[in-house]
Amino acid sequence: MGVPAKLAARMSMAEQHEYLRSKLSRRTLLRSGAVTVGAIAVGGALGSGAASAAPAGSTADTVTGSLVAPVGRHLQFGAEADTQMRVSWQVPAPVKKPFLRFGRHPWDLSHKIEAEVRALHTPALTDGGTPVDQYYLHVELNWLQPGTTYYYGVGHEGFDPAAQQAISTLQTFTTAPSRGGRHNRPFEPFTFTAFGDQGVSAHAAGNDNVILAQKPVFHLHAGDICYADPMGQGLDSDKVAFNALTWDAFLAQTETVAAKIPWMVSYGNHDMEAWYSHNGYGGDDARFTLPTNGPDPRTAPGVYSFTYGNVGVISLDANDVSYEIPVNFGYTNGRQTAWLERRLRELRADEAIDFVVVFFHHCAFSTTHQHASEGGVREAWVPLFEKYRVDLVINGHNHVYERTDAILGNKVNKAVPSGATVDPAKDGVVYVTAGAAGRSLYSFDAPDTYEGHENHQDEVVTYHFDKGATKVVETVEWSRVRYTGYSFIKVDVTPAHRGATTTMKVTALAENGARIDHYSIARRAGRSERGH
Template sequence: MSTSRRGLLAGAAVTPLLWTPPGASAAPPRGVHLVYGADARRTMTISWATPGSVARPEVEVGRDRGLGMSVPVRSTGSRRTGTVYHHATVRGLEPGTRYRYRITHRGGALRTGTFTTAPARPVPFRFAAFGDMGVNAAAAAHVALMNKQQPDLAFVVGDLCYADSSGGTGAGGPQTQDFATWDRWLRQIEPSARTTPWMTTVGNHEMEAGNGELGYDGYLDRFRLPGNGVQGAPVTYSFTWSNVGFVALDGNDASSEIDRNNGYLGAAQDRWLDRRLRELRADPDVDFLVVGFHNCVYCTNLVHGSDGGIRARWEPIFDRHGVDLVVNGHNHCYERSHPMRAGAPVVEAGRGAVVDSRRGTTYLTAGGAGQAVYPTGGLPLSYVTDEDGLRIPEATTYASVVENTHSLAFLDVTPRSAGRPATMRLTALATDGTRIDRVTLRRG
C-alpha cells in the first residue's frame, strides 16, 4: 500500500468529533481510566464517560485533599452511541508523586481517585501484561486479580472489548457490532484503571467497520495515547518507566494473517521502531526493552498460529537491539518461548529458569485475559502464516511453556545495582491466583 494513503489518513485517524455540551446531566462519571503521556514522569490523562452531554466537565488535581489545579477537558462523541467521552491531560507533574483527582460536571455526582507518576530514577516496580479481555466473568475476575497484585501499570496488547466481533474482517455487517460494549468494558475495568494506568494498543478487533478508514476511530474516541509514535499512527507510542523502555506497535500494519490494514504505513513503522529502540538502548537508565502488539510472532496455538509478516519485518529489528521481551495476545492462551535469536531458540528456559536476556528475546503470548480459551496449543507441529497468507507447517521447538487457560502475566522489575544485574521476573497467574509459570530475565 502506498505512502500516499498513509499521508491521506494521518489527519482522519486522529480528528475527534468535538462535542459542545448543551446542558446538564445528573449522571455520574463512569468508566474512569488513566493513561500516561509520553513522559510518564510528568504527564497523565484522566478519561471517563457520561451517557450524554454534560455542562462544565472539570477535573481538579493536587497532592492533597485541597487539590488546587483545574485541568481543561476535551469531550467527544462516538459513532452509533449517545455516550460522550471526556479527557483531561495533566502536565507539569512531579516524578514519583502520588496525586489526587476529582471529576465533576454541573448537576452530576463527583468521582475521585488517585494516581502516581513514574519515578525520576530507576526503582523496583511491577507491571501487568495481557490481551484479549472482553466483557465476561473471567475478565471481571482478572480486574480483581489486578487489584490484588497492585501493578504500577498494565500493558494491554489489543482486543480490548470486542465491540466489533468480526475481528477486522467486516464479515456479518452491523449485526456483528455493539458499540455499547465499550461502555460496559470501561465500567468493568474501572476498579483497576481509575488508579492504575492501562497502556493499551490495538488488536484486530479494534479495526471496527465504519469507524474510519483504519477502523480505529472508536478506540481513539475513548483513549488519549502518548502521541509520540509513528506519524499517521496514533495507536503507536513509547514511554519509559523506571529502567524499562516500553514500545507499543500496530501489529495490524504488519500482519499476514488478517491483512485489512497491512502495509498502510509503508516502512514508516519499521524505521520508527528501529530508531526508537536504538535511542532507548542508548539510555543509561534503561535496562530492559519491552515491545507490545497484538499478533503473535511465535505461538503454537492452532487457531491463529504465528504471523510470518511480523516475523519478517520486526524480528531482525528486535534482534539488532536486543529486545528482552515481546508481549502478544491474539491466541487465547498463555505461552512463553525460549529466548530466540535469528529464528531459533538459543537456550532452554523451562519453568523457574534464570536466563541472560542478552542472548535472545523471549516471546510471550498473554491472550488469556477473558475471552474463550483456545485449547489447541502445545503440539509438536503448528504453522506460520507467510507473507502470501499461506499457512506453512513448522516445528514448535521455540515453545517452552504452554497453558491453555485464562491468565494474566505480572512482571517484577529490579534495576541493576553495584555488583548485581537488573532482573525482570515474569510470573503468570491463573484466574484464581494459581501460579502457572515463572521465569527470570537477567541483564547486566
C-alpha cells in the first residue's frame, strides 16, 4: 500500500499523499467520519489538509461513560490570548455528548459547552500492523475576561467533572492580561518556558516537573513533539516505525503542565506524518487547536502568532525552508515568509509590544555534529530577524543546549558571555537551541562550555546545510555556550513604564534545576520600531 522507496525519494510530501490517495478506495478512505490515509483528498468530502471533526457520538459505537475518564488535557491560546482559550483532551473510547464546564469558582461551573470530536484513524501501516482509533475533543472559548483565572472540567455522558466523585479532576487556566494594560500601568512581571524535541522518557517527565516549578504563563515547544514517527524524514517509508499510541503516552506525560498553562507548539520534521494528509499535519490538526491567524491555517497550521503582555510571539514552520529535510520545502509558495515580514512589521509598530520572540524547529545557528545549522532558515528568515531586530529566536532539532553571541550578517556583532546584557536594537540577534527536552542527546565536536564550566573556543569548525542537503563546512566564532545535557529555558519578563528599561532574562536550566546559562535582553519600553 505504500510508496516504493525509490519513487518516494523523488517525491514531495504532497506528491506522496496523492499517490497513496490514488491507491486507496473510497470505502477505505471514509471510515466512520474518521481521518485516515488520504482522506483529505477525496473530493473535498473531509476538508482540505486538516483532520476531520465528526459530530459528537457519531464516530463509532460508544461505551458506558462512567467507565471512561478524560486524559491528556492540554491548553492552547487563541489568536487573542487575553480573551481566547482552547481546551483539548482525549478519551480512550468513543463517548456520548462530550462537554466542558467552566466558571470563576470551582463550585460554580454553570457554563457548559459541547465539545467537538476529532476522531483519528490510523490504518495498519505495515504487514501485521494493528489499526488504531484515537478520539480527540476540543472546545474553543471566546469572550473571556482578560487576566482572569477560570476553573474548568471536561466530561461526557456518565462522567461529570462537577460531580463530587470527579471534583479532583478540575483544573484552572488564566487568560493573558488586557492588551490595554499599558495605558494605566505596566504589565505585571511574568515567566514563560521553552524547549524542543521532547518525546516520552524519564528525562522528559523530569523537565516537565522543573518547568512546572517555574510557574510559567505559557510554554513553547519548538517542534518534534512526541516522536511517534522516530524516523523524521516525512516520507511514506517512515511508517515502518510509526506508533500512533506514542501520542497517548505523550499527552498523558505533559498533562501535569499542559492542563494548567497553554502548551504552544510549532512543527518539526518528526511531526510530518505523511499518511494523514498532503502536508503531513492531518494528525496534528486532530490533536491541537492552534491560533488561526497565520497565512494559511488549513495548509500551514503551525504558523501563527499571539501576544502576552509586552511580548509578541511568532511560531514558524521551518519544514517549509529546510534544505536538510526537503520533503515539505516550499509548500507555502513563499506565503509564510511574506506573512512573517508583515507580522514582524506589525509587532514592531505596536507600542504595547517591546519584545518579539520567534520559535521554530530547524536551527539557524548551531554547531552540533548531527544537524548543525539550516542554510534554508539563514537565507529565508535571518535577514528579516535582523531587519526587525527580533529579541529572541528559539530552536530545537539539535538535542543540546547552545546559545550564540549577538549576530548580524552571520557574524558576531557583540560577545554575550553568561550574565551579560544585550540590546538587540544595536547589538543584533541572539539564537538559542533548546532541543534537549527528553530525547537522546546529541554531541558537539567542540568541548562543552557553560556557566561555571567555561571553556570558550574562539573558533569552532562546523557546517550548515545548503541546497540538495549538501553540507558546507564553515569556521564560526558565534558559539558562546554549549551544554550536552537535558535542559530547557525560562524567560522572566519585567515590563516597565513607557520610556523606562524593560527586560527579558533568559535562563537555561538543567533537568535537576541547576543553572547552566543566563543573560538579559533590554529595551526601552513603548518604543516602536519599523525595521532597520
